[in-house]
Amino acid sequence: MSKPNSDSKVYVEIVKQLRLLIEKNHLKPGDKLPSERELSERLNVGRSSVREGLRALELLGLIETRRGEGTFIRDFEGHQLVQLLSTFILQDDKAKKDIMETKYLIEIDCLWLNMYKATDNELTELKVWAETATYTDDEFFLKVVQYAKNHLFLRIWTILKDYYNSLQIAQETPKKTDYSQLIEALLNRRESEVREAYRTLRKLSNI
Amino acid sequence: MSKPNSDSKVYVEIVKQLRLLIEKNHLKPGDKLPSERELSERLNVGRSSVREGLRALELLGLIETRRGEGTFIRDFEGHQLVQLLSTFILQDDKAKKDIMETKYLIEIDCLWLNMYKATDNELTELKVWAETATYTDDEFFLKVVQYAKNHLFLRIWTILKDYYNSLQIAQETPKKTDYSQLIEALLNRRESEVREAYRTLRKLSNI
DNA sequence: TATCATAGGTGGTCTGACCATTACTCTTAA
DNA sequence: TTAAGAGTAATGGTCAGACCACCTATGATA
Numbered sequence: 001m002s003k004p005n006s007d008s009k010v011y012v013e014i015v016k017q018l019r020l021l022i023e024k025n026h027l028k029p030g031d032k033l034p035s036e037r038e039l040s041e042r043l044n045v046g047r048s049s050v051r052e053g054l055r056a057l058e059l060l061g062l063i064e065t066r067r068g069e070g071t072f073i074r075d076f077e078g079h080q081l082v083q084l085l086s087t088f089i090l091q092d093d094k095a096k097k098d099i100m101e102t103k104y105l106i107e108i109d110c111l112w113l114n115m116y117k118a119t120d121n122e123l124t125e126l127k128v129w130a131e132t133a134t135y136t137d138d139e140f141f142l143k144v145v146q147y148a149k150n151h152l153f154l155r156i157w158t159i160l161k162d163y164y165n166s167l168q169i170a171q172e173t174p175k176k177t178d179y180s181q182l183i184e185a186l187l188n189r190r191e192s193e194v195r196e197a198y199r200t201l202r203k204l205s206n207i
Numbered sequence: 208m209s210k211p212n213s214d215s216k217v218y219v220e221i222v223k224q225l226r227l228l229i230e231k232n233h234l235k236p237g238d239k240l241p242s243e244r245e246l247s248e249r250l251n252v253g254r255s256s257v258r259e260g261l262r263a264l265e266l267l268g269l270i271e272t273r274r275g276e277g278t279f280i281r282d283f284e285g286h287q288l289v290q291l292l293s294t295f296i297l298q299d300d301k302a303k304k305d306i307m308e309t310k311y312l313i314e315i316d317c318l319w320l321n322m323y324k325a326t327d328n329e330l331t332e333l334k335v336w337a338e339t340a341t342y343t344d345d346e347f348f349l350k351v352v353q354y355a356k357n358h359l360f361l362r363i364w365t366i367l368k369d370y371y372n373s374l375q376i377a378q379e380t381p382k383k384t385d386y387s388q389l390i391e392a393l394l395n396r397r398e399s400e401v402r403e404a405y406r407t408l409r410k411l412s413n414i
Numbered sequence: 415t416a417t418c419a420t421a422g423g424t425g426g427t428c429t430g431a432c433c434a435t436t437a438c439t440c441t442t443a444a
Numbered sequence: 445t446t447a448a449g450a451g452t453a454a455t456g457g458t459c460a461g462a463c464c465a466c467c468t469a470t471g472a473t474a
Binding site: 011012015048051052053055056057058059060094095098099101102105106109112113150151152153156160 | 218219222255258259260262263264265266267304305306308309312313316319320357358359360363367
C-alpha cells in the first residue's frame with residue numbers, strides 16, 4: 001500500500017484504491033478489474049487482504065466475481081443490498097412499522113400528485129387496465145407512482161416496496177373494485193375521496 | 208458449514224449463519240459475537256472465509272471489530288444505510304422540481320404524523336421554542352420530522368434537505384408567526400388547518 | 415479447416431504462522 | 445485484605461503458500 005496512513009485497516013485501503021483505479025481508468029459496468037494476485041502485488045499486500053476488500057464490495061453489489069474469469073464492475077441496481085440489509089435491519093418491530101408507514105404515506109403522496117399531474121386520458125387508460133388485466137398490488141401502485149412523474153418518489157417507493165415485501169406481512173389482497181374505485185376518485189379530483197378509497201383498499205383505520 | 212447448499216460461496220453462508228445466530232440468541236447492538244477462530248471451528252470453515260464475511264458486514268456498518276477485544280454488533284439505527292442508499296437514490300436525479308416536491312410532501316407527511324403521534328406536551332414545548340428561540344427553517348422542520356418518530360422519514364428528509372439547500376433556491380424566510388400557527392394547528396389536530404398553515408408558510412398555491 | 419486436449423490464469427478455500435493490542439489471572443508488596 | 449504489577453491467554457490483522465474448481469486460449473492433431 002502506497003500510503004498505509006497509520007491505523008486504517010488494509011482492506012479499507014484496498015477499497016479506496018479500487019475506487020481510485022476505477023475512476024482513473026474510467027472503468028464502466030462490465031469492465032474487468034485486475035486479478036486478485038495482481039492487485040496483491042501492485043498494492044504490496046497479502047492476497048487475503050485484497051479478498052476481504054473485494055468480498056465487501058461484492059456483498060454491496062458493486063462488483064461481480066466469476067470463478068475462472070475474473071472480477072468485474074457491476075451494473076448495480078441495489079437489490080442485493082436491500083435484500084441483505086433488510087434481513088439485518090428489519091429485526092426490530094419499530095423498523096417494520098416505519099417501513100409500512102412510509103410506504104403508505106408515499107403512496108398517498110403519489111396519488112395526490114396524480115390528481116394534479118395525470119391527464120384524464122392516462123387515468124381512463126389506467127382504469128380500463130385495472131378492470132381488465134391481472135396484476136399484483138405492486139404492479140398497480142408502480143403505475144400510480146410512475147404517473148406521479150416524480151423520479152425521486154419512484155426510486156424511494158421501489159426500495160420501500162422491496163423492503164416491504166421482504167417483511168412477509170400477511171395481508172389480504174385488495175379487490176379489483178377497490179382499485180377501480182381509487183382511480184374513479186382520482187378522475188373526480190377529489191382529495192377526500194381518494195384518501196377514503198386508499199383507506200378502504202389498504203384496510204386502514206385512519207390515514 | 209452444515210449445508211454448503213451447492214454453489215453459494217462460503218462467506219455468504221457465513222453472513223447468513225451470523226444473522227441466524229444473532230436472531231437465535233437475541234443479540235443486541237453492543238453484544239459480542241464469537242471470535243473468528245471459534246466461528247471458524249463451529250462452522251467448519253477456514254478463518255479467512257469467516258473474515259471475508261465479517262469484513263463485508265463491517266463495511267456495511269453492521270458490526271464493529273476491535274483488535275484484542277472482539278467483534279461486536281453495531282447500533283445500525285444509523286446513517287450507514289442512508290449513506291449507501293442515498294448514493295444511488297439521488298445520484299443523477301437532480302431535477303429541482305422533484306426534490307422540492309418530494310421535500311414538501313414529506314414534510315407534510317411528517318406534520319400529519321405529528322397530529323397522531325406527538326403529545327400535547329411535546330407540541331407545546333415545540334411551540335414555546337418556536338416563539339422564543341432563533342432557528343433556521345431546517346432546524347424547525349428537523350424537529351417536526353423527529354417528532355414524527357419515523358426513522359425512515361428522518362433519513363430521507365435529511366438527505367433531501369441537503370440536496371435542497373445545494374439548489375440555492377431563492378426563497379423568503381417564513382415569519383415566526385407562520386411557524387407558531389403551524390404548531391397551533393397541530394395542537395388542534397385539524398388536518399385541513401395544518402395543510403393551510405403549511406401552504407402559507409411555504410407560500411404555495413396548492414398542496 | 416475443424417476438433418479437441420492441454421496448459422495457464424482466475425477465483426475459492428484452507429492452513430499455519432506471526433504480530434499488535436486487549437483482557438484476564440495470579441503473584442507480590444503495601 | 446487490598447492494590448499494583450507482571451505475565452499469560454485470547455483476539456483481531458496480516459501474510460504466505462498450498463490446493464482445488466473452473467474458464468479460456470493456445471496449439472497440436474485428425
